[in-house]
Amino acid sequence: MPDIKRGGSNKYWMLGTAQNNHGNPRARISVLDFTPVKRRDSVVGISFANINDSTLVWTAGFNGGIEVGEGGSFALQSDGKLVLSNGTQILWQTNISSLGVASADMQDDGNFVLQNSGSFTVWDTFANPTDTLVVNQNFTVNQSLRSGPYTFTLQPSGNFTLKWNNYITYLNVGTPLATTASLTGQGIFKLSNSSNDEIWVSRSVDYTDNSITVRRMKLESNGNLRSYGWITSLGIWELGWSAVEDQCQVYGWCGNFGVCVYNDTGPYCKCPSAEFDQIDPNDASKGCRRQQDIAQCPNNHSMLQLDHTKFLSYPPESESSNSEIYYFGYADCWQNCLKDPNCTVSTIMADGTGTCREKYSNFTSAYQSVSIPATSFVKVCGRGQPLIQALPPVSIVNESKVPTTGILILIIINSFVIKFCNSFISN
DSSP states (O other), rough: OOOEETOOEEEEEEEEOOOOOTSSSEETTBBOOBBOOOSEEHHHHHEEESOOOEEEEEEEESSTOOOOOOEEEEEEEEOOOOOETTTEEEEEEOOOSSSSSEEEEEEEEEEEEEEEEEEEEEEETSOOOOSEEEEOOEEEEOOOEEEEEEEEOOOOTTTEEEETTTTEEEEEETTTOOEEEEEETEEEEEEEEEEEEEEEEETTTHHHTTTOEEEEEETTTHHHHHHHHEEEETTEEEEESSSSSSSSSTTTTOBEEEEEEEEEEEEEEEEETTTTEEEEEGGGBEEEEEOOOGGOOOOOEEEEEEEEEEEEETTGGGSSEEHHHHHHHHHHHHHHHHHHHOOOOEEESSSSSSSEEEEEOOEEEEOTTTTEEEEEEEESSSSOOOOSSSSSSSSOOOOOOOOOOSSOOEEEETTTTEEEEEOOOOO
């Protein structure tokens, strides 16, 4: 594979041909194509070639790929390393220089492989995924999908997990003995054992629709793992399955001190009270910041009440010193947090258990809905001011002074393309 540079003079480079169903080669199935883009920066990645869509299923680098400027290149070097560089600066590479790489190949199933002189694969994109799985791509216990602070892994126990910051586990589902996860062409997400027997399945809502021939599964930037099918007649991806059915249950989706709420169009994020500002007015999921830190008002705190609201708590935080569970009444729940200098929020359940959970961590994630049998309290400076928004409401429960202690580079083969594409491509 030669050194492929943006703006290079050789417009096309053939990697080979593929056979159609009748055994005849198809022309220009594998092509590197330098094409102008709308913005200066690009990323290198793989996408489907047989649909009119530029969604990436693999990128060089996580979180949408590493952006490169006009001097960017993507090359298989003489030492066997596949390298993404921007001028003389190496941005990404495969560390396999000692494995005798002799060739690169874009396979029919969408797997981009590096092989030695004996045609043995020594590195491939299926074994090094970023945020997406395609049909029949085996996902094992040694791999992970990553998107922002979120990670999807298959555990040695057989369960698959979704984690925030590789710490908070907000989904843990599966079955013992599972060693591989994969997505089928029918839209079935399955776990298989070492004998390749299916031992756990979850079906997409459109798994019986034979007209859908292209599918993918992605760990999205919102922390949810979802599968999609391509609707050719509409030219859109249709959601078929979500690992977390209720988006507001995804830890941290609304950022620190963000409150997840539903309206007629779906979930959205807001701040808990007027004492907080959105970190990014253009993206409410970035969370909220206090206008005044509670350390700056040690003798002038109050607890702001949020009805029908709970602060999410998942393992291991729910089992650590960052969270404490008590069993007492409504008033004790907020008063105890108010008096404790380390407590930032508390939640009391109205489900008959009398459970009060206090949180001491610097990051909190909340969910508000009229269906939630809980009341939460957040510590603020002075007399808190509720936001003027639709129900469910917030209110002040007290005011108390308490002393505290390629350009487009394309390699097309069968149904996939590897390419440089615009950095502003949406998830």
